[in-house]
Amino acid sequence: MARPTIEDIARRVGVSKGAVSFALNGRPGVSEATRARILQVAEEMNWRPHTAARALGGARAGAVGLVIARPARTLGVEPFFAQLLSGLQAGLSAHSVALELLVVEDTTAEIEVYRRWASEHRVDGFIMVDLKVRDTRVDVVEGLGVPAVVLGGPGRHGSLSSVWADDREAMLSIVDYLAALGHRRIAHVAGLPAFQHTQRRMRALRDSARRHGLTDVSSLPTDFSDAEGAATTRMLLSRPGRPTAIVYDNDLMAVAGLGVAGEMGVAVPGDLSIVAFDDSVLTRIVHPALTALTRDTFALGTEVAETMLALIAEPGLRRDRRTPTPRLAVRESTAPPALAG
Amino acid sequence: MARPTIEDIARRVGVSKGAVSFALNGRPGVSEATRARILQVAEEMNWRPHTAARALGGARAGAVGLVIARPARTLGVEPFFAQLLSGLQAGLSAHSVALELLVVEDTTAEIEVYRRWASEHRVDGFIMVDLKVRDTRVDVVEGLGVPAVVLGGPGRHGSLSSVWADDREAMLSIVDYLAALGHRRIAHVAGLPAFQHTQRRMRALRDSARRHGLTDVSSLPTDFSDAEGAATTRMLLSRPGRPTAIVYDNDLMAVAGLGVAGEMGVAVPGDLSIVAFDDSVLTRIVHPALTALTRDTFALGTEVAETMLALIAEPGLRRDRRTPTPRLAVRESTAPPALAG
DNA sequence: GCCGACTACTAAACCGCTCTAGTGACTGGG
DNA sequence: CCCAGTCACTAGAGCGGTTTAGTAGTCGGC
Structure with a gap:
């Protein structure tokens, strides 16, 4: 039959x-x-069971939606997303829930997808990443009445649930460490300033610099790409009074920065200390291995998945789950600065 | 309303x-x-439209399934997959077809998912990757009667459609180049020998070595991970009569290998030339940048997507689309070998 | 002026499942 | 012994589309 x-x-x-x-x-x-x-x-x-027939009766769709608004070509190289995805998968597939993934060009398109999927009953919930400072998506998704989990820091996301880590604390731990080593001129190669997490990290850096009495500290925005990471590093290392330590907002840019240091004959960690704000194999396969803020991104994914499933099972009840603050894994790319000021 | x-x-x-x-x-x-x-x-x-209602009437499900059987934790760092995924997305979403993605542990689980999705009417077709030498999946999917596109080389995949590139040719071009530079001892850090593409590359290397009269050429299998790539490199560089050139089956292992060379004080490309069989930003952000076989993985993804859509629109008609053979992008990691034998 | 073909539409079955209202049998309390 | 309550189950509506069979109305040809 x-x-x-x-x-x-x-x-x-x-x-x-x-x-x-x-x-x-x-x-x-x-x-x-x-x-x-x-x-x-x-x-x-x-x-x-025939999923469509089930879903028709107003029941579950058996899928969760994740829409990522980044240029499709750049997504490919973000170890963070790939790891997160793996974790999500693991968490969801244990309950036979599928992950509907879509990469779009911008937030407008992303909102359109939310609208479509919600009205098509294609998914039971949304997972949102990369929250912007004043993010229109939050209102839209709230209005849709579909459960949603926001992955990010302790920012504004209305009535939506969230899973977050304290990246302010994390940034403070980096600066504390660098200051303790004796660094006074620290640069921060940041991500897109429109993102909440970028803002939080920049603010944390500023606050921390004030506390330590450091005056030569600055954040430089980029688009998270290796290209801009490299360009910004080149610029930083070319100007007089160059920093003795650079903090990169993701591991990809950190590795790119290390490449630039090599190309310019700047010794790491002798002349320059490098810290990555995100960890993956990338930081470990280069030489010297990079000191990085490390967290279990895979576990983060499963945690988001679980929160999502709980939310679907019992909507209305808002959940906020804090995950452990990333810890600094010190490797070979950080050392006290050379004597010369 | x-x-x-x-x-x-x-x-x-x-x-x-x-x-x-x-x-x-x-x-x-x-x-x-x-x-x-x-x-x-x-x-x-x-x-x-309510997708479920539509699907119920025996119509399209509006989604395509991609199941990847690799340990979830390792998938995260394969730039190839991420790029491919982006391309697939781009190709599919243009036609409002979703991509149902699932990462499973092994082929048995993968087959189970195919069965389930097919009988649940969840997808209109499957995209298959990583074909094994004698792959049971082919028979199963053929039996399911659901359209499927195999991504891979010119191997056996029964009546299923495919999109492929000639990696034999590609491997030959690498060895030709290395031989022309004067290398006589070449090692190949291969992937999982169960995969068809790994076999093809190993065979191509052997054939090419014979043609060039090279006797000290060998393929060493790994699991594609950075860890095994590094370990194998360490082993190769530690033994007497070590190779003057190493070809890595993916970019991740090549970068790991470069790290090992750095750690062991082996100069690249002075003492050792490195070639990666896959390209991504990874090969470009390290220093020296790696010579790599490059192809447009994103475009490959869109091509697979288009083939899939065509197959869904008109099933039964088997398609085989050959994509351009990857070209060697020569960067800074290859040079003639040092004089010492 | 009548027949047949065609057009533009309607009514209703159908897809596979869920869920509610209803039914008949049995049980137990008074 | 009767009635209420429970149990195990059935019948059938309903979810939102697609699709088929059927039906008016129009038109052209002879």
Whole structure:
């Protein structure tokens, strides 16, 4: 038979469709004996639920949506996203929930996708990343009435649930460490200033510099790409009074920066200390290995997945789950600055 | 209104559901005037089709499935996959087809997912990667009767369609170049030997070595991870008569290998030439930048997407699309070997 | 002026599942 | 012994589309 339906099972067992549905969904309304019999026949006939039919009755779609608004070509090289994705998958697939992934060019397109997926009943919830400072997506998704989990810091996201880590604390730990080593001129190659997390990190750096009495500290925005990371590094290392330490907002730019240092004959960590704000194999396969803020991105993904599933099961109840603050893994790219001022 | 259905539109326009369906799908059966009126009202009410309802009638699911059988934690760092994914997205989303992505642990689980998705009507087709030498998946998917596109080389994949590049040719071009530079001892840090593409590359290397009269040429299998890439490199560089050139099956291992060379004080390209069989920013952000076999993985993704869509539109017709052979991009990691034998 | 073909549309079945209202059998309390 | 309550189950509506069979109305030809 092409594809058994509950009707086929019902006929074979000699009960009604309804009874089969109850049995298969663990709902009361059938005796244990009948239930066992139905389950056995369903197994024999290799029956599987038709997701579309289920979703039609207003039930679950069995999928969660993740829309990423970055140029498709650059996404490819962000180890963070790939790791996150893996974690999400692991968390979701354990409950047979699929991940619907879409990469779009900008926020406008992203909102359009949310609208479409919601009205098409394609997903049961959304996972949102890269929250902007004043993000229009939040209002839209709230209005859609679809559960959503925001991945990010302790920022504004209205009534939406979130999973976050304290990147302010994280940035402070970096500056504390560099200051303790004796660095006075620290540069921060930041990400897109429109993002909340970029803003938080820049603010944390400023605050921390004030606390340590450092005057020569600055944040330089980029688009997170290796190209801008390299260009910014080149610029920083070319000017007089160049920094003795650079903090990069992601591992990709940090590695690119290390490449530039090599190319310009600046010794790492002798003349320049490098810290990455994100960790992955990238930081470990280069030589010298980079000191980096490390966290379990895979675990972060599974945590987001779990929060999402809980939210779908019981909507309305807002959840905010804080994950451990990333820890600084000190490797070979940081050292006290050379004596020369 | 919560969510307009074609019934609502029908009522408002004053026609039947059927007429609305015809109009919205560009099917004959309604006059142009009525069609225009219906479309206008649908637009006004912001109507969107309910995918589940559509799929129920035996129509398209509107999604394509991609199942990757690799340990979830390692997938994260393969620039190749991320790029491919981006390309797939771009190609599919242009036609409003979603990509259903799932990462599983092994081929057994992968097959189970194919079975499930097919019987759940969740997807209209499958995209398969990493074909093994004698791959059970091919038979299963053929049996399922769901369109499928295999991404890989000119190997066996039964009646399934494919998109492929000639990696044999590619490997030959690498060895030719290294031989021309004067290298006689070449090592190949290969991937998983169970994969068809790994086998093809190993065979191409062997054949090429014979043709050039090289006797000290060998392929060493790994699992594609940076860890094994590094370990294998360490082993190669530690033994007497070490190779003067190493070819890595992916960029990640090549970068890891470069790190090991740095750590062991082996100059690149002075004492050792390095070639990567795959390209991404990784090879360019390190210093020295790595000579690599380069191809447009993003474009490869869009090509697969297009083949998939064509296959869904017109199943049964097997397609085999060959993509350009990757070209060698020579950068700073290759040079003639040092004089010492 | 009548028949047949065509057009533009309607009514309703159908896809596979869920869920509610209803039914008949059995049980137990008064 | 009767009625209420429970249990196990059935019948059928409904989800939002697609699609088929059927039906008016128009038109052209002879």
